[in-house]
Amino acid sequence: MVLKDTQELEAEVTLLESQLQDARAQLAASEYPSPPSSWAVKEQYKTNNNKLTTSTRTSLHALLLLSDSALPLGSFAYSSGLESYLAHNKPSRTAPITSFHRFLKLSIASIASTSLPYVLAGHRDPSTLDTLDNDLDASTPCIVAQRASIAQGRALIGVWERAFRVSFAGPENPALGQTAAAVAAIDDLSDALKSCLEEDEDLGPKGHFAPLWGVVCRAMGLDLQQTAYVFVMNHAKAVLSAAVRAGVMGPYQAQNVLASQALQDTMMKRIAREWNTPVEQAGQVVPALDLWVGRHELLYSRIFNS
Amino acid sequence: MRQPAIPIPSPFESSIAKPGQGKVVLSLLPPNNPTLTTLTYKYPLKLVPRTGGFVPSPDSSALSDTRPSNPVHLYLLTYGGGLLPGDHIEVSITLEPKTRMVVTTPQGSTKIFKTTPNNAGTAPNVIKGHRDQMPANDHLSDMSQQTLDVNIGRQAALCYLPDPSVPFQHSRYAQVQTFTVDATAKGTERSSVCVLDWVTQGRTSRGEDWNFQFWRGRNEVWAEDDKGKRRLLLRDSVILDDESGDLEDTSISDEIEIENENTTYNTTHTGLENPVDMPPQAPAGLTPLNIIAERTRPHGVVGTLILSGPVFEALGSFMLNQFQSQPRIGSRNWSDHAPSSVPEPSGDVTWTAARVRAGFVLVKFGAKDFETAKHWLGGLIREEGSVIREFGEEALCCL
Numbered sequence: 001m002v003l004k005d006t007q008e009l010e011a012e013v014t015l016l017e018s019q020l021q022d023a024r025a026q027l028a029a030s031e032y033p034s035p036p037s038s039w040a041v042k043e044q045y046k047t048n049n050n051k052l053t054t055s056t057r058t059s060l061h062a063l064l065l066l067s068d069s070a071l072p073l074g075s076f077a078y079s080s081g082l083e084s085y086l087a088h089n090k091p092s093r094t095a096p097i098t099s100f101h102r103f104l105k106l107s108i109a110s111i112a113s114t115s116l117p118y119v120l121a122g123h124r125d126p127s128t129l130d131t132l133d134n135d136l137d138a139s140t141p142c143i144v145a146q147r148a149s150i151a152q153g154r155a156l157i158g159v160w161e162r163a164f165r166v167s168f169a170g171p172e173n174p175a176l177g178q179t180a181a182a183v184a185a186i187d188d189l190s191d192a193l194k195s196c197l198e199e200d201e202d203l204g205p206k207g208h209f210a211p212l213w214g215v216v217c218r219a220m221g222l223d224l225q226q227t228a229y230v231f232v233m234n235h236a237k238a239v240l241s242a243a244v245r246a247g248v249m250g251p252y253q254a255q256n257v258l259a260s261q262a263l264q265d266t267m268m269k270r271i272a273r274e275w276n277t278p279v280e281q282a283g284q285v286v287p288a289l290d291l292w293v294g295r296h297e298l299l300y301s302r303i304f305n306s
Numbered sequence: 307m308r309q310p311a312i313p314i315p316s317p318f319e320s321s322i323a324k325p326g327q328g329k330v331v332l333s334l335l336p337p338n339n340p341t342l343t344t345l346t347y348k349y350p351l352k353l354v355p356r357t358g359g360f361v362p363s364p365d366s367s368a369l370s371d372t373r374p375s376n377p378v379h380l381y382l383l384t385y386g387g388g389l390l391p392g393d394h395i396e397v398s399i400t401l402e403p404k405t406r407m408v409v410t411t412p413q414g415s416t417k418i419f420k421t422t423p424n425n426a427g428t429a430p431n432v433i434k435g436h437r438d439q440m441p442a443n444d445h446l447s448d449m450s451q452q453t454l455d456v457n458i459g460r461q462a463a464l465c466y467l468p469d470p471s472v473p474f475q476h477s478r479y480a481q482v483q484t485f486t487v488d489a490t491a492k493g494t495e496r497s498s499v500c501v502l503d504w505v506t507q508g509r510t511s512r513g514e515d516w517n518f519q520f521w522r523g524r525n526e527v528w529a530e531d532d533k534g535k536r537r538l539l540l541r542d543s544v545i546l547d548d549e550s551g552d553l554e555d556t557s558i559s560d561e562i563e564i565e566n567e568n569t570t571y572n573t574t575h576t577g578l579e580n581p582v583d584m585p586p587q588a589p590a591g592l593t594p595l596n597i598i599a600e601r602t603r604p605h606g607v608v609g610t611l612i613l614s615g616p617v618f619e620a621l622g623s624f625m626l627n628q629f630q631s632q633p634r635i636g637s638r639n640w641s642d643h644a645p646s647s648v649p650e651p652s653g654d655v656t657w658t659a660a661r662v663r664a665g666f667v668l669v670k671f672g673a674k675d676f677e678t679a680k681h682w683l684g685g686l687i688r689e690e691g692s693v694i695r696e697f698g699e700e701a702l703c704c705l
Contacts, residue, residue: 283543287608294658300634
């Protein structure tokens with residue numbers, strides 16, 4: 001009798017210990033003190049493959065929602081400077097496809113160095129959203145890029161409020177801890193945007209995309225690495241989609257580039273590089289890109305907004 | 307035991323302890339007499355003021371009923387015309403209300419000397435032995451750094467049009483320039499700032515083409531209210547990094563990198579930089595471009611001009627007008643026998659101007675080379691004329 005009890009208790013202790021270990025691993029995975037590597041991703045999925053926990057299921061669901069190209073952010077209206085780049089770099093000497101690959105790499109490096117630190121900061125500390133919004137606005141050198149960022153940021157608030165909020169922070173499953181802070185930060189910014197009249201407050205809240213993306217991902221339960229990866233991936237998708245519509249390549253070729261190991265490596269490398277970059281240190285690594293984006297306004301005919 | 311007596315401070319000793327530091331305060335003494343109430347600096351930095359050079363005519367200023375105070379010209383110099391590895395220049399300037407200052411660097415260029423694995427032995431011999439020896443291969447200490455912190459009071463104006471920075475091969479440099487304006491001043495009482503920050507590909511005569519290791523230029527404008535609360539108005543940050551530091555802890559040593567620079571690209575940037583299934587970036591037959599050249603191509607110089615405040619309002623509007631009146635790119639000339647598209651008017655200069663926020667006008671440019679950029683920018687500023695009217699021709703001595 002006593003012996004059986006002891007055995008049961010021992011089994012329970014082992015079970016609890018393994019649960020604790022799992023929880024710690026998950027916590028470590030969500031906080032990521034060090035830059036991610038493809039190794040870490042694989043490891044994480046390997047351990048999670050055996051049992052699909054509730055938390056991974058919801059985060060997978062949120063991940064798919066946020067990476068969906070049907071997410072109504074209006075990203076299709078922007079080419080992130082590709083259209084202007086093509087106009088400035090006439091493919092006389094090089095094949096257009098070579099020229100495009102150059103642009104894609106520059107564009108990913110640039111979005112990672114200028115915007116990614118704000119995504120990461122928004123996810124790490126949602127309560128700083130208003131400061132991040134102001135600082136990113138101050139750091140965006142041209143109005144073309146600024147318009148694109150604000151339009152997508154406000155669209156993201158719209159999607160969150162009208163569609164996601166009820167499922168991820170509704171009355172049935174109230175948000176806790178940092179998730180609650182993220183939800184509160186979005187609400188505050190949204191209220192500030194509604195109450196601010198554009199004419200009288202040049203320096204008021206803007207609703208820039210990058211920090212909001214970090215905070216919304218936090219509110220929807222994505223971990224930091226997923227947040228960063230989906231952000232850069234969505235950017236790559238938008239540029240490739242623009243390339244298809246600008247006639248640079250066909251849709252199959254675009255998917256081929258999107259699926260390629262080279263693109264994955266480039267993205268992982270850029271994310272790892274900017275992982276610990278404080279927002280004060282964010283900056284443009286591709287000065288030429290600022291010029292192309294800024295000169296989009298000078299194009300005689302345009303199919304994109306940026 | 308008796309403590310050793312504290313030595314009597316030398317009356318000639320500067321109040322600034324660290325080498326490379328400098329402090330300037332420009333005050334307006336009554337009735338209308340701009341005076342440098344503080345001017346200290348320490349080797350290798352040198353600050354040379356010049357007052358009374360230019361007197362703006364009473365009717366030159368379109369913006370104030372009272373006569374603007376005479377601008378004080380400050381030359382910002384470093385011994386040897388540049389910065390050695392480990393040099394840390396730290397300049398703090400305060401412009402009290404209604405004062406005006408012109409800051410230039412009359413050296414042709416600010417040279418950024420190279421960082422070598424053992425810089426003590428191979429440093430340029432301009433002035434040997436005077437500067438602190440820094441441990442080699444320590445990234446922070448072997449980097450040349452320059453900090454400029456300017457406080458611009460109500461109705462005061464700063465015109466800072468320096469020479470470009472010319473980073474030599476293998477050099478590392480970081481510069482942070484912070485400008486603080488009075489947040490409580492409104493309308494024509496606001497502080498005015500004109501700042502140019504530009505960087506070239508290096509010494510083209512020696513075949514340098516963006517071969518340095520690291521260059522960072524960060525310009526920030528902050529507004530501070532009377533309670534000391536600060537808010538970022540504008541941040542312009544450019545990072546040119548050859549990313550060789552990313553792979554430092556691999557087996558590739560610095561020596562190999564320097565001795566054999568043609569293979570450097572191939573050894574340090576295989577894989578990710580030149581993915582196997584992506585087409586190569588450089589046309590066949592040419593040497594592959596380094597990563598900074600790739601990101602600045604086709605320019606040999608890139609730069610930013612920041613304009614704000616009532617004194618530079620006219621120049622800002624002029625730049626915007628010039629930008630917007632450029633011919634549309636890709637528009638067709640339908641007349642017979644004409645070339646298929648309208649050629650770029652400015653040809654070798656690609657630029658953009660935008661009114662961002664808080665009234666700031668930001669001009670970004672890329673040009674074929676230093677002379678082209680200098681000629682283009684100097685030409686525009688002279689054509690508009692307000693900088694010369696307010697600050698005199700010497701404000702443009704670097705252009």
